[in-house]
Amino acid sequence: MVPKFNSSFKEACSNNRWRTDASKKALLHTSHDNIRIVEGSTAGEKDLLSRCLVGKFQATQELPTLNDVRRWACNTWKNALGVNVFAMNDGQFLFELPSKKIVEHVQSGEWIWKKMKLELSWWKPTTG
Structure with missing residues (x-):
């Protein structure tokens, strides 16, 4: 799915084709202009x-x-x-x-x- 031009960074990261398994497990927290990525895992060989x-x-x-x-x-x-x-x-x-x-x-x-x-x-x- 191609992110919309006016989408937020969080939406773009969530809908990106190149997203890895590690990033799918990560939680994105946003508040105002800040984006914080927590948890997740390291990229594996199959990513x-x-x-x-x-x-x-x-x-x-x-x-x-x-x-x-x-x-x-x-x-x-x-x-x-x-x-x-x-x-x-x-x-x-x-x-x-x-x-x-x-x-x-x-x-x-x-x-x-x-x-x-x-x-x-x-x-x-x-x-x-």
């Missing part, structure tokens, strides 16, 4: 964003399109069935992989598309 990497191609020429990257990722990471790719800001891409084990394998490799190296890092809330 969506613990299976995500953010990548950016070191481009000296044309940047790849989202379709280019999706096709390339599916062909390159054949053992990662069901890889999803999403475009982000500043030429970055979010790669959602089936498991944390596959994420670790992908991150340990060196990946190149049309002579451009793909720099990968773990997703974090301040990315993109």
Whole structure:
């Protein structure tokens, strides 16, 4: 569900597609301009964003399109069935992989598309 433009931060957090199991268990308390997050739990291996990497191609020429990257990722990471790719800001891409084990394998490799190296890092809330 896409949050409404005029929704509060609390509503946006509650209805977000990227919400993890840990954040679902957390309680959000709001009063005036303050938001307090209590309880919850640490992110587990099955949480969506613990299976995500953010990548950016070191481009000296044309940047790849989202379709280019999706096709390339599916062909390159054949053992990662069901890889999803999403475009982000500043030429970055979010790669959602089936498991944390596959994420670790992908991150340990060196990946190149049309002579451009793909720099990968773990997703974090301040990315993109």
